[in-house]
Amino acid sequence: MTSDLHERSSDEEDTPLAQSGKRRRAAQVTIDEEYDTEDGEYNSDIALSQVSENLNGKTTPEVEEPPKRVRRKVKNETPKKKTTRKLKKIKVESSPKKLTTPKSEEDKSVKEEEDEQEDDGGYKWWEAEKEDDTIKWTTLKHNGVIFPPAYEPLPSHVKLYYDGKPVDLPPKAEEVAGFYAALLQSDHTKNPVFQRNFFDDFLEVLKECGGTLNGIEIKVFSKCDFNKMFEYYELQKEQRKQLSSQEKKQLRLEKEKLEEPYKFCELDGRKEQVGNFRIEPPGLFRGRGAHPKTGKLKRRVYPEDVVLNLDNEAPIPPLPEGQNWGEIRHDNTVQWLAMWRENISNSFKYVRFAANSSLNGLSDFKKFEKARQLKDHIDPIRKDYTKNLKSKIMLERQKSVAIYLIDVFALRAGGEKSEDEADTVGCCSLRYEHVTLKPPTTVIFDFLGKDSIRFYQEVEVDKQVFKNLAIFKRPPKQPGHQLFDRLDPSILNKHLQHYMPGLTAKVFRTYNASKTMQDQLDLIPNEGTVAEKLLKYNAANRTVAILCNHQRSVTKTHAQSVQKASDKIRELEWQKIRLKKAILQLDKKQMKERPKFFEEVEDITKEDEMAIHKRIIEREVEKCHKKFARDNDKRKFENMELLKESDLKEWLDKVEEQRLNFEQELKTGVVELKMASTVEKLDKQIEKLDQRIQNSAIQLRDKEENSQVSLGTSKINYIDPRLSVVFCKKYGVPIEKIFTKSLREKFKWAVESVDENWRF
Template identity: 35%
Template structure:
């Protein structure tokens, strides 16, 4: 779908409203500029968290805070007295907690009114004559950068974005909107190939940031369909693709052997391709960026992979590869380069895959593996049309878990997980003692089983990005289960096309 018209009102830019706080630095009182105050308040709000125990986080923040204050040399938390800000925040917290129901209701209504006004003005774009929702029309406010995993920049101050930093994507027939806080936009362009509304460069990391059309926008739904259809095309051609990779593993050309070995690992281990990481990001690894220390060659011919993947999630897996893969990896490591696949980038990997299947990229493999793992689990689920909904939901969750395992979507255990499990177990005990209906007991048992099974995995990422929702929809028709009973509201809207006439072919689940 080509974009010929793109009209919108720009983006909302948050502005910090200073209170006029003062702090003490080494005993001397300092008046703060709005930016300095914003930094100080952000730090004080972190005092009750574990972040202040992180030496890297603390060092990075106070390096930036000292610079903002114009202080030469090293500063530490002990140099500062934030008592005035702490007292004010505590007073505000107490004031809000002490509000009457009527006051809280009035405050909530006012916030809702402002949200609705902002959404009406900034929340929609006209694309080729059709109104389409914008995903997040407010640009990022200034904040302490949190990062993921052991990110080296965690604790650094990320300055806010101004109109002068922002480029708007508008078609020639669109009226250029006025910036919300005055000033002028950096530039106005028209990129008919992309779905972004506004862009700017992150002042901390130098990365480009974008405001996009919502996932519910028709044009994005079309691209979702194309993505999943490509995965099913791969399913039909997987043997041909693997034969192509197998031939490459034996090639006399060193570069082709390296590329084919990368492709083998992407398919076998379901790895990301690996070279999209920015230099300032945490040490995350994919297929093309594997280093010798990430592999252990075992005496039984197996290889153990141990490295940090995306979001610094540890990836440990042992495979028993064909002899040629074992031999290739040994050879590549013997070259003595920092990375095993020196000279191989994602562009070369994708070009090699496209030789056998046009449009095939490394990313398609993860969608294929996640969707087929889910489909296989649902096909094997011991469930019938007459079974209650809770049993069908349980098997839907277990199938989702298979995709999360395939993609290694590990998570940190939520703080209240143990307590939540304990309460469910206690509730089960009470139900048994009261001799409650068997169905209630069985339903809670399955919830406990699912909670334990999914303990270490984030199921939402695969459900949102990697599993074709038609897998659940087709399975649901067979067993009389509406797929929307499993998907959250936001994803029901994103995948509304599943129930449309253009849902394309059944997937034979």
């Protein structure tokens, strides 16, 4: 075995050993009216509706409503005078500073190329200003949306069977049956709710189509056999997998060519990226958690269902003969390009600008600036809600407890849910059974939060908060009753507006997430390697994710991923021990001079070495076969002469030679060094391996600690991105380690507007 193997980095995964020549580096109701403290009577006759009526408050869903200014474009219409916008400077608190970039020449060139692309005509909206927030744009042109492909009927021999008989289904009904068949072996189809909802909608579509084509009447779900359809879809899936890399590449290029006109729009004369310009395809709704609508049919969306939004002068995107858009609007007070109503929850779906667009960037900027403003008001808010915890007015007590819970434990506000929605709750919609009290001041929260993620926390609360929760739970309340029966989010948010314009319960989550991150980053010492600093950054991010209850289930591949990482570390340790053995072969005196250095030489057993050798050889054999297939795919596509089996055999022979060398080395204990080496050179190689082992161990620890926490949600949506930028600039960490390319584009305003001294 040559010393070359020691130098091979983990980046060489796809290059077989035999082909790697060079090394690579790496309403005010009082308490007395509602609750008599002497006899314990609780008056439930005064309902929330009365409180809301007295306050003139109405609960409104937080959904973007269709714009008020709507009209269809008419031929020969005189266009209105365009709205002009004056620009006003947005303040940035510090001058920008360059981020640490990779040192290698290759990385430098890549970075320079990216910088050139970003600087070329880039619109720095954060250096401009807007006077009128209601006007989002002056001109807007785009090419509409892409609709999912039309349904292709199944071959005549592939059918649904009912009670053992083949059924001829109309295409629309066959498509719906196919949605279920494709999921036949998934966990979804084992869910009785999913089965029932699908079958109800399937029968409805079948009725719309006039029934089956061969007169078979479908009534009972259990008599339906989807196996033939499932087998067909599995065969199609397998055939797609068998496509060569070049064929897949060709299909991808064709898809990109089709999508190219829809990827960008013209906003106020400049090119901006569009977000998701595809209409959602039909299918079966799955939902998250125990969703009551799981399995229902998401119906196909047609052009007649879609409303487009563009300026008066923009050309209307064409459609095939006989098709028309549902409506054309010219509303420059909204940020969407197209919308339609989906049938599952009867809500609107929107095509918006991409995350890196100037309008979305401005929206993010305002959101985090609003959270920063809260720090100037948080003390009086806390003082007031602490005082009102003892208020004689029940509504005031409930508001105070709710704000306390939202502020201290980052609970979402919550809201009303209809019976056909998932039973998820927030602070204002907590019920009797969601809160358990353990004297003197322990509270156990147990409920399903957003996306049906369980919120379970056992916490210590203020003594008066505990007392109030006990009052809120007193008879005649019982499981199913609202804990905050005088309160809803609209009342709470209206109350918060008195402290600060635009303040809502949601702002508290953003504020507390960013404030917590700032406090955590302040604790990180500016020392150690980049990997060590990243570990501390992720630990800070994890603290925020836990605060916000951003959980995730352990992925199915987690155990396999951890095992692979552990094996990698063990291989690196073996390489290091092997090099130390080589040093002793060159100079036996080294053992006496550095006894501690060579202590680990005896730590590895022959069984461990054999297992490592086996993994290496198996991996190399697999790489040879993959390279052979990949190269031949490419050659075939380019009409070149194909590699022969003899070429593959030549590669495999070299791997076999390596296997024999391993056997010999294990037998004799002598390390074969192909290249002339010195003790000094081997020491340097060992030093590099130590660094790689340390970094790999840190990454493995990070992977295990983050297995059940979603860091991305808090990092992208709740932590001010400028904090991450400051961390990178202050600690010398490349921004690429924190933000992906798409996130660097999304948060370009943050990257370029602060230096290392900026604070949230």
